[in-house]
Amino acid sequence: MMSIVSRIKPLVVQVLGDLYKQAFTEADLTINSTKPEFEGDYTLVLFSFVKQLKKSPEQLGNEIGEALLKNNPDLFSGYNVIKGFLNLTITDAYWTEILQSNYNNARFGFKSPNGEKVMVEYSSPNTNKPLHLGHLRNNFLGWSVAQILKESGYEVIKSCIVNDRGIHICKSMIAWQLFANGATPQSTNTKGDHFVGEYYVKFNDVYKKQVEELVAGGMKKEEAEKEAPIMKGTQQMLLDWEAGKPDVIELWKKMNGWVYEGFDITYKRVGSDFHKMYYESDTYLLGKKDVEEGLKQGVFFKKDDGSVWIDLTADGLDEKLVLRKDGTSVYITQDLGLAQQKYEEFRYDQSIYVIADEQNYHMKVLKLILQKLGRPYANSIYHLSYGMVELPTGRMKSREGTVVDADDMVEEMVNVARHKTEELGKVKDFTEAELKELYDTIALGALKFFLLRVDPKKKMIFNPEESIDFHGFTGPFVQYTHARIKSILRKEKATDSHSSPTTGLLKLEKELIVALEQYPVIIEQAVAEHNPSVLAIYAFNLAKSFNTFYTEHSVMNAESEEKKQLRLQLSAMTANVIASAMSLLGIKVPERM
RNA sequence: GGUCCGGUAGCUCAGUUGAAUAGAGCAAUUGCCUUCUAAGCAAUAGGUCAUUGGUUUGAAUCCAAUCCGGAUCACCA
Structure with missing residues (x-):
């Protein structure tokens, strides 16, 4: 399954070669979604060719557009050139085909096993205090990244190192x-x-x-x-x-x-769940072997007092202690040992550490030392560094009790979910158990979405007064859209109808299909960047598009039976993709709310 | 002081592999429930993209300098 943009690119390269006898690569092309105020679906930016081909953008655009249309009448139905931009319109037949072949596919955008093994280490709690909001960001991030990788074809091992001593x-x-x-x-x-x-x-x-x-x-x-x-x-x-x-x-x-x-x-x-727990009390002595080995290799050196060091000044870092003078381990010693242990046990292709950005230096040093020791897995280590969650008053500190406790936080979200649900009174026929499940779904949906919608790299501010919101760019908004769609689909299911029209797509219908078509590329981006927030943003935009469509056009009372079928499929696929994207974030979506 | 990260609307954030008039949500103001769920939709208002200079056909995005905030540079973990 190939995305529309990656289908267009080689066609443009070919046309450029045919017309101007010059070799371009796909990397030379910039293709964006067409801005809504212009006619078209995707836009080729022409400026970069102007100088090389010595033609005006208008002329280039018209020649390229003409050739693309002529060569691929099944893919392109029109084009226009405005300033340096060639706007291409994709045929309705292409879009309806996407819809018909995927509307019922719950694994749309997912990939089959690729044989690669990834370890994701996350959570890493200390056993001297309860979890707080910062840990939740770590847990949600780690779990989500693992899930995204899993559905993208990787074998994933979720691990946790417990700092228990x-x-x-x-x-x-x-x-x-x-x-x-x-x-x-x-x-x-x-x-x-x-x-x-x-x-x-x-x-x-x-x-x-x-x-x-x-x-x-x-x-x-x-x-x-x-x-x-x-x-x-x-x-x-x-x-x-x-x-x-x-x-x-x-x-x-x-x-x-x-x-x-x-x-x-x-x-x-x-x-949160794990395949493999490590306990520091079991692993803290492991690294000493590595230190001995490194001494023999000359990677480390011993000072007069007996302490062991590595000189990283040539790499722009400092000298770093790896073993105390009394022969006991320091933090990095343990991590060296644990890295070795993990590799021997799982022979991974990639090892991701979900650790806060205050440890950027430590992780840089760890990787560097492993490289110098010649470990085969050194380059497979990736530090997924995320920013701390701060309060409007500054950093949270367990010692001073200025933390937002994880359990309290969940409980408060559940309370808000309950009050809101009772206020709206839409699920009065639910049993106690169903209600409890719904409150949990909404509460955790709100919390996870809130913590995952921001770029992991950036620190984020949590304002207790303002952050608990179920409107707008939130989990419950997306969940609500799903429930709304399911309400339609309970009345009538989408069927494999080839009678649905392949022309005459309305603007809002097409917008939705275009968004749906992009889902696999969004997942790929999330994998490449180790970044779940792109999925949260995508899910929100998709839900928003559906809601706009929903208020403007009726599904059940569509203009014709064919339109109704098309819109049922559109609704079904939107619900599937929303559920899918949310599942990658670890968020459930309710049938009703 | 060295290194790294950040500074975009009142607030929280997108956009940072250069591309058309910089986008959302919240908060504010205003419309829309006899029609598939109003946790919704539509609209108004809100910006010297920290500052200055540079590169470019084109800069929030790249480069340099400066200012501000944070992290880190432990024989703590």
């Missing part, structure tokens, strides 16, 4: 030990991850106070930060953990267990 985990552990008096999630009726998160905040409160007291007593701030009793206790706990001290390990397992119970609920709710 380290000093930050010990912080909530020690605070629990000191202040909980044996309280548990059960005894306090609190979701496990939230329960543990409270002690992480508690740690930071106490720590801050202790540092202040020490500073008041005349100690320098830097020293006080090291000497605060609770911090010393935490560091001791980390040493005990690494030594495998039973009571610490037991506490660690217990608290992590609480967190996992909480995470499971949230992941299930928002639809």
